[in-house]
Amino acid sequence: MAERSGSPHVGSCLSCVDILVSLYFGILRLDPWSQRDVFILSKGHAAMALYSTLALKGFFQADFLKGYYQNKGTLPAHLDRFTGRGVEVSAGSLGHGFNMGLGMAYGFKKKKSGRRVFALIGDGESQEGSIWEGALFAPKMGLDNFTGIIDCNNLQGYGRPKEVCAYEPIREKWQAFGWKTLEVDGHSHTDLIAALKEGNQGKPKMIIARTVKGKGVSFMEDQLIWHYYLVTEEHRSRALNELQ
Amino acid sequence: MRNAFMQAIFDACERREDLMILSGDAGLGVFDDFQKRHPDRFLNLGVAEQNMVSFAAGLSLAGFKPILYNIIPVLMYRGYEQIRNDICYQKLPVILAGIGSGLTYAPQGMTHYSLEDIGLGQTLPNLTILSPMDPLEAKMSAGYAMEAGTPVYVRLPKRGEPTFHERDFFDISKPQILRPGSEIAILFHGSIAEEVFRAHEELVRAGIHPMIISLPMVQPLDPETLLEILQGVKTVICVEEHYENCGLGNILARFHAKYEPGWRLETMGVPHRFIHEVLDTRGMREYCGLSSSHISAAVRSRVGGKRLPLRLENRLQAQENMGG
Numbered sequence: 431m432a433e434r435s436g437s438p439h440v441g442s443c444l445s446c447v448d449i450l451v452s453l454y455f456g457i458l459r460l461d462p463w464s465q466r467d468v469f470i471l472s473k474g475h476a477a478m479a480l481y482s483t484l485a486l487k488g489f490f491q492a493d494f495l496k497g498y499y500q501n502k503g504t505l506p507a508h509l510d511r512f513t514g515r516g517v518e519v520s521a522g523s524l525g526h527g528f529n530m531g532l533g534m535a536y537g538f539k540k541k542k543s544g545r546r547v548f549a550l551i552g553d554g555e556s557q558e559g560s561i562w563e564g565a566l567f568a569p570k571m572g573l574d575n576f577t578g579i580i581d582c583n584n585l586q587g588y589g590r591p592k593e594v595c596a597y598e599p600i601r602e603k604w605q606a607f608g609w610k611t612l613e614v615d616g617h618s619h620t621d622l623i624a625a626l627k628e629g630n631q632g633k634p635k636m637i638i639a640r641t642v643k644g645k646g647v648s649f650m651e652d653q654l655i656w657h658y659y660l661v662t663e664e665h666r667s668r669a670l671n672e673l674q
Numbered sequence: 675m676r677n678a679f680m681q682a683i684f685d686a687c688e689r690r691e692d693l694m695i696l697s698g699d700a701g702l703g704v705f706d707d708f709q710k711r712h713p714d715r716f717l718n719l720g721v722a723e724q725n726m727v728s729f730a731a732g733l734s735l736a737g738f739k740p741i742l743y744n745i746i747p748v749l750m751y752r753g754y755e756q757i758r759n760d761i762c763y764q765k766l767p768v769i770l771a772g773i774g775s776g777l778t779y780a781p782q783g784m785t786h787y788s789l790e791d792i793g794l795g796q797t798l799p800n801l802t803i804l805s806p807m808d809p810l811e812a813k814m815s816a817g818y819a820m821e822a823g824t825p826v827y828v829r830l831p832k833r834g835e836p837t838f839h840e841r842d843f844f845d846i847s848k849p850q851i852l853r854p855g856s857e858i859a860i861l862f863h864g865s866i867a868e869e870v871f872r873a874h875e876e877l878v879r880a881g882i883h884p885m886i887i888s889l890p891m892v893q894p895l896d897p898e899t900l901l902e903i904l905q906g907v908k909t910v911i912c913v914e915e916h917y918e919n920c921g922l923g924n925i926l927a928r929f930h931a932k933y934e935p936g937w938r939l940e941t942m943g944v945p946h947r948f949i950h951e952v953l954d955t956r957g958m959r960e961y962c963g964l965s966s967s968h969i970s971a972a973v974r975s976r977v978g979g980k981r982l983p984l985r986l987e988n989r990l991q992a993q994e995n996m997g998g
Contacts, residue, residue, distance in 0.1 A: 511764060519735065520764050523755060529725045530760055533732020540714070541737065560756075563725035 431478050432661040435499030437507050441644040441656030443479035445583035445616070446550060449639055450483040452622040453548055460487075467545060468518050468534055472527030473552035473581060474508045481505055481514065489516035525558025527551075528578060532564050535576035535634075546575045548626075554586030557595055562607075569608030574630035578609075581616065583643040587657050604636040616641035646673050676704070676773055676833045678809035682816035683741055684708050687715055693820070694733055698726050698744040700773070723748045727756035734766040739820070745779075746772035746788035746829065754794055761825045762800045769819045770827040775805065776865050776915025777944070777958040778831040788829070789944050792892055793920025795827055803893040804846065805829040805922075807867035810839040811890050814846040831865035838867060838888075847891045848899050855885030858976050859904060859937075860969065862913040863889050863922055869959055870913055872966035877973055884911075884973050892922050895929060904937055909976045911940045913969055915959070918943030942972060 432440040450469075458467045471480045478498065485492050494514070497504030505513055508522025521527040531549035538545040551561065568576060580600065584590055591597035605611045610631055614621040616639030625637050643657070644650025647669040661669070687693050687708070695716045697705065709716050719726040723744065730740040742749060749772045750757070761768050772791065779786040795803045804819065804826060806812040812830060819826040838852060849861075853874055862870050867888065874886055887903065889895075904910060912923040923941030930939045944962045951961060959965045 519731075520759060523759055525724070526728050526756060526760055529728030529756075530732035530735065532725070533729035533734075534736045535732070536729070537733045537736025537738050560724040560728065563722035564729070567719060567722065567725060567729075 431482065431495055431498050433663060433666040434496070435507075436660050437478070437499040438658040438660060439475045439478065439507070440659070440661055441585070441650055441653065442473065442552070442581075442583070443476045444645045444647065444650065445641040445643045446473070446476050446581040446639075447479045447483070448617045448619060448641075448645070449550060449579055449581060449622060450479055452619050452626065454483050454487050456619065456623040457626045458548070459546075465543060465545060468531070468547045470519050470521065470527040470531045470534075470547065470549040471509060472521055472531070472549050473524065473555050474521035474527065476550075476552075476581075477505070477507060477509050477522075480509070480517070484514065484516040487516070490514055524552070524555040525560035528555075529560055529564045531578075532568050532571075532573060532576060532634075535568075535573045536571055539573065539575055544575075546577070548577045548579065550579045550581060552586070553580055553582045553584065553591045553597065553600070554594075556580060556597070556600065557586075557591070565604065565607045565609070568634040572632060573634040574632050576634045577626065577630070578634070578636045580636065580638050581641050582638055583641045585643045585652065585654050585657065589654070601638045604638075609633055610635045611638065612636075613638040613640065615639075617645055648672060675806060675809050675812040675835050676830050679771065679806075679812040679816045679828065679830055680704055680743075682813045683820070686816075686820055687712055690739075690820075692737065692739045694738045694740045696726055696730055696733075696740055696742050698723050698742070698748060700744045704743075723752040724756050727753040728760050730768050731756070731760035731764060731766055734761075734768050735764075739767060739769070741769040741771055741819075743771045743773070745774045745786065746791050747774075747786060750788070750791045750794055750827070757801075757825075758798060762798045765800050765824055767823050768825050769822075770825070771830060772827065773830050773832065775829045775831045777955050777962070778865050778915070780955045780958040781952045784948050784950070787949065789915075789917045790920055791827075791829060792916055792922065793924075795893060796920065796925065798825075800824050801893065802826045802891065803829065804890050805863035805892050806846075806890050807862065807864055807888045808835060808838045810837055810842065811846065811850075811888065814844065815890060818846045829864060835865070835868070838871060848896060849903055850888045850890065851885065851903060852888055853883070853886035855883045856906060857884075858882075858909045858911065858973055859885040859887055859907045860911050860913055860973065861887045861889055861922070861926070863892055864915060866913055866915040866959070866964060869964060869966045869969055873969035873973070876966065876970045880974075882973060882977055889922065892925065895925060897929065897933060900929070901933060901935060904935060907937045909938045909940060911942060911969075911972050911976070913942045913964065915964065916943050917946050919946045940972065940976075942969065
């Protein structure tokens with residue numbers, strides 16, 4: 431997909447794909463559809479990872495992916511909820527999806543529906559003021575049906591979060607805001623599923639998932655350039671060999 | 675107007691379970707009785723406007739109809755990107771109720787004036803903009819917004835404005851003829867109504883009868899009705915408490931270029947400058963060239979085919995006022 435389309439953000443996708451697989455194949459209740467749990471990819475630039483997961487889950491045919499980021503294509507590089515089934519919200523600008531998720535969680539609680547909301551944000555995204563506006567309100571509203579996950583791949587567009595701002599200690603920050611917090615290896619499906627299943631104890635939950643940008647491809651792992659670099663044919667064949 | 679608008683919402687809450695009122699720590703006293711009656715239908719989301727707009731989008735996706743209440747600058751300017759991406763791009767039927775339109779908050783200072791909100795609203799597809807000019811139009815705007823399946827921004831002044839409409843029920847999406855006339859039409863929206871009607875009284879005393887039309891639905895414009903109403907009119911003077919370069923005048927200028935109607939268009943609005951002067955609302959209108967006497971002078975200059983360069987005259991006066 432990345433090579434065919436010539437689109438960036440492959441590193442950002444590889445860091446969170448284990449989280450998406452854990453959610454879609456181990457956690458989310460999607461049946462009946464009207465009462466489904468909602469997953470929001472707030473870091474909308476990792477759309478390729480979401481589209482691939484949705485295709486694997488049967489939301490759309492694998493052929494549909496061929497139109498990703500193409501002229502007269504099917505799916506844009508950032509999420510548009512009118513383009514594909516299972517794309518719950520439009521997202522691409524950071525610090526929006528998380529807060530929409532809080533509103534949805536509140537709405538579901540008001541309707542006493544039992545539906546849950548999961549939102550994935552990036553560590554770079556955590557610098558948005560809107561994230562902290564939401565962080566202040568969610569515990570007060572008792573949103574124990576909301577779970578946030580931070581894909582802490584330790585690389586944003588132009589450096590490491592801790593070099594850019596006073597990012598760490600990130601878990602303690604969320605804890606101080608009144609959230610239930612957990613810290614896990616974001617590439618261990620077992621750990622992720624255990625953390626996602628753990629009770630919220632009346633609070634919104636934030637899972638700090640420690641991940642590696644470009645995970646699974648040796649020449650991409652923890653490399654800043656793979657936030658934006660484009661995948662060539664040679665990159666692709668080397669990467670697929672390693673991933674298989 | 676604010677009270678008439680909110681009362682219509684409160685009344686609807688008695689029969690509709692989906693309405694939720696969200697305030698961004700604004701409107702002290704407005705919601706007291708409502709909160710007592712329906713504590714579960716009101717949320718103060720605090721001084722956190724970005725969260726409030728996205729949160730409302732989420733509530734809408736969960737099946738609720740949120741009404742966001744805040745002063746216009748923090749609602750429309752602070753939350754612009756959230757309104758663009760989360761509300762309008764996703765085509766969600768959220769109601770944005772903005773208070774303190776134009777210069778009605780003077781002399782609070784420039785940070786609190788709303789002179790470019792219609793300009794921003796014009797950039798947003800799917801957004802309906804309503805700018806009621808009296809409590810009845812405010813009430814009708816609430817009714818329209820609550821039924822709409824798409825986002826609606828309602829631009830409200832403060833409270834205590836007089837009622838100018840004589841009939842109770844009308845279609846808020848149409849231009850409203852409030853006083854008959856033929857040669858000259860004054861087209862306006864929102865809080866400048868007081869000045870427009872004062873000007874009209876002056877003119878009538880002098881035997882001049884301009885047609886007075888309010889245009890509560892600024893976006894989208896209804897071209898057919900507008901062309902029909904203005905048939906035979908020689909001059910249309912657009913008056914608004916908004917920057918002249920990006921409000922209704924600007925919308926009408928595009929309309930004029932597209933349809934080439936038989937009338938000449940003049941626009942009167944707030945000159946495109948930041949305001950540092952400390953004046954109350956009426957003083958501010960006087961200063962910006964929008965008082966009733968400015969409006970009546972504009973009409974007089976057009977009566978009987980006289981051709982004073984009105985636009986130039988307004989500009990020179992504003993430049994003089996603002997030390998330009």
